[in-house]
Amino acid sequence: MSAPNPKFDFDIAVVGSGPAGLAAAALAASKGASVVLLDEQAEPGGQIYRAVTETPVRDRKVLGPDYWHGAELLGPLRDSGAAHWPGAVVWSVARPREDAADGHRPIQIGLSRNGSAAMLTVRHVILATGALERPFPIPGWTLPGVLGAGAAQVLLKTSGLVPSGATVMAGSGPLLWLLAWQYLQAGARIDAILDTTPKENWRAALPLLPGFLRSPYLGKGMKLMLEVRRKLTVIGNVTALRAEGAIGGDSALKSVVYTRNGAEHRLPADTLLLHHGVIPNLNLANATGCAQRWDEQQRCWRPTTDEWGATSVEGVSLAGDGAGIGGARAAEEAGRLAALDALHRLGRIGREQRDKAAVPFRAALDRALTGRAFLDTLYTPAEAFRAPADDTIVCRCEEITAGAVREAVRLGCSGPNQAKSFLRCGMGPCQGRLCGPTVTEVIAAERGVSPAEVGYYRLRPPVKPITLAELAALPKTDADIDAVFKH
Amino acid sequence: MFRRLPEIETATQAVSFTIDGRPASARAGDSVAAALLANGVTACRTTPVSGAARGPYCMMGVCFDCLVTIDGTGNRQGCQVRVAPGMAVETQNGKREVER
Numbered sequence: 001m002s003a004p005n006p007k008f009d010f011d012i013a014v015v016g017s018g019p020a021g022l023a024a025a026a027l028a029a030s031k032g033a034s035v036v037l038l039d040e041q042a043e044p045g046g047q048i049y050r051a052v053t054e055t056p057v058r059d060r061k062v063l064g065p066d067y068w069h070g071a072e073l074l075g076p077l078r079d080s081g082a083a084h085w086p087g088a089v090v091w092s093v094a095r096p097r098e099d100a101a102d103g104h105r106p107i108q109i110g111l112s113r114n115g116s117a118a119m120l121t122v123r124h125v126i127l128a129t130g131a132l133e134r135p136f137p138i139p140g141w142t143l144p145g146v147l148g149a150g151a152a153q154v155l156l157k158t159s160g161l162v163p164s165g166a167t168v169m170a171g172s173g174p175l176l177w178l179l180a181w182q183y184l185q186a187g188a189r190i191d192a193i194l195d196t197t198p199k200e201n202w203r204a205a206l207p208l209l210p211g212f213l214r215s216p217y218l219g220k221g222m223k224l225m226l227e228v229r230r231k232l233t234v235i236g237n238v239t240a241l242r243a244e245g246a247i248g249g250d251s252a253l254k255s256v257v258y259t260r261n262g263a264e265h266r267l268p269a270d271t272l273l274l275h276h277g278v279i280p281n282l283n284l285a286n287a288t289g290c291a292q293r294w295d296e297q298q299r300c301w302r303p304t305t306d307e308w309g310a311t312s313v314e315g316v317s318l319a320g321d322g323a324g325i326g327g328a329r330a331a332e333e334a335g336r337l338a339a340l341d342a343l344h345r346l347g348r349i350g351r352e353q354r355d356k357a358a359v360p361f362r363a364a365l366d367r368a369l370t371g372r373a374f375l376d377t378l379y380t381p382a383e384a385f386r387a388p389a390d391d392t393i394v395c396r397c398e399e400i401t402a403g404a405v406r407e408a409v410r411l412g413c414s415g416p417n418q419a420k421s422f423l424r425c426g427m428g429p430c431q432g433r434l435c436g437p438t439v440t441e442v443i444a445a446e447r448g449v450s451p452a453e454v455g456y457y458r459l460r461p462p463v464k465p466i467t468l469a470e471l472a473a474l475p476k477t478d479a480d481i482d483a484v485f486k487h
Numbered sequence: 488m489f490r491r492l493p494e495i496e497t498a499t500q501a502v503s504f505t506i507d508g509r510p511a512s513a514r515a516g517d518s519v520a521a522a523l524l525a526n527g528v529t530a531c532r533t534t535p536v537s538g539a540a541r542g543p544y545c546m547m548g549v550c551f552d553c554l555v556t557i558d559g560t561g562n563r564q565g566c567q568v569r570v571a572p573g574m575a576v577e578t579q580n581g582k583r584e585v586e587r
């Protein structure tokens with residue numbers, strides 16, 4: 001843009017308005033920085049507090065007190081003076097290669113809002129892009145009627161929708177139990193919960209139990225799980241799963257087939273809700289160039305950050321589950337820490353002031369993370385679900401099976417980026433979000449090496465699809481036009 | 488298949504829209520994907536690769552399985568667009584067509 005436009009110029013941009021983003025934006029703006037909070041949803045809250053300002057589910061006992069805590073983060077945001085731009089899809093975060101005339105090198109954010117694109121100029125960006133459900137590839141998971149448990153929870157929060165007809169929930173992890181409990185409160189039907197938590201995980205998790213017992217959230221989680229186990233049919237030690245449509249048809253889910261103690265069983269089902277834990281939603285950080293590492297305990301890639309959330313890219317920090325899974329309360333505190341550090345880097349507060357202000361947030365963060373190692377270890381998905389059988393589709397967009405990925409490895413394909421050119425997996429509209437972790441795991445298992453060695457997709461902006469018309473309508477400088485027309 | 492909790496019918500306003508030309512009803516605040524599921528439409532498109540039926544999977548904008556045509560524009564993410572009065576939602580066959 002030829003002239004700076006104050007409407008598109010901020011000290012700090014925060015991307016994502018879940019707990020981390022809400023807390024970060026509120027704190028940074030309350031200390032006088034100009035802050036814009038960008039979020040693709042229409043209302044603040046992220047996924048964990050989705051629709052907290054407007055959910056039609058007014059009976060507070062259905063969604064539970066942890067959900068309603070989200071509403072407490074909104075007052076401080078309003079009072080802080082931060083600009084909140086809902087419906088803003090960020091598709092690029094980049095640092096120009098060269099300094100501007102004034103010697104500064106501000107960060108440029110490409111976003112799309114109400115069908116038109118815009119570029120923002122900011123001096124610091126805090127990515128609070130949260131988590132997404134770990135892909136749970138089983139044969140038939142692409143059938144209509146099969147959804148993520150997190151997706152079903154979004155339907156409950158935003159629209160008061162619950163499954164009707166025969167409903168099966170399957171998988172592992174806290175969210176599965178929370179959703180089942182919420183359905184119980186709402187009077188929804190659940191025919192069975194198929195628990196895929198591997199028996200042997202208990203052996204690995206037990207040494208971590210003392211830490212978990214100190215967790216302030218332990219009591220709540222246990223109570224909720226026990227109530228679900230008492231009132232619903234829970235089938236444990238499930239080692240294989242598949243979803244099936246009508247015989248000869250692929251139009252909708254009809255039954256769920258599961259294996260327990262070596263024997264197959266079949267349940268009729270209209271809806272199957274899958275869950276295998278959550279992983280960082282790292283597409284934007286990855287495309288921004290932030291270094292990332294393989295986390296063996298959480299079995300996922302996570303961007304590399306320091307204790308303030310700063311990434312390998314100057315002026316870009318991360319807060320919340322997008323930097324590694326810690327849950328909503330931890331995300332909130334991480335957001336505040338990232339905001340303090342951003343204020344410090346912008347010269348608004350000194351180092352001592354930053355460190356002093358951080359003390360209570362760091363203590364609260366430690367409390368929130370207590371016992372996390374136990375949960376991570378107990379709920380590590382079984383290998384059979386992380387690197388599924390050959391006939392299972394792993395890339396939903398391009399319909400590439402695990403068998404095709406293995407075949408590519410045998411032909412010499414060594415990692416996910418090569419797999420793209422062999423197979424097109426990861427090149428559909430979801431940009432690898434639903435296949436990346438599985439492709440990494442399948443290649444690693446086939447090669448007999450660690451996922452750390454195999455690597456992950458190298459992502460490029462735009463990280464969300466935008467139309468050519470939107471791009472073309474961006475303001476252009478004379479130099480931009482010259483570059484096209486004079487050479 | 489999904490149903491609305493009974494309390495919701497009184498707590499929110501009805502929104503009239505169409506699915507493939509047929510009249511349908513949703514509640515204010517529903518995304519297009521939620522409105523389809525509430526109307527018993529679990530499959531909203533077929534894939535460009537094999538022609539298999541797909542429906543909403545993630546409901547948070549990451550899986551792109553709920554792509555539909557909204558008011559004549561193809562490949563819209565149904566879970567990221569709110570249903571509006573008079574909106575014309577069409578299920579989608581295969582890939583997005585030119586001019587749509």
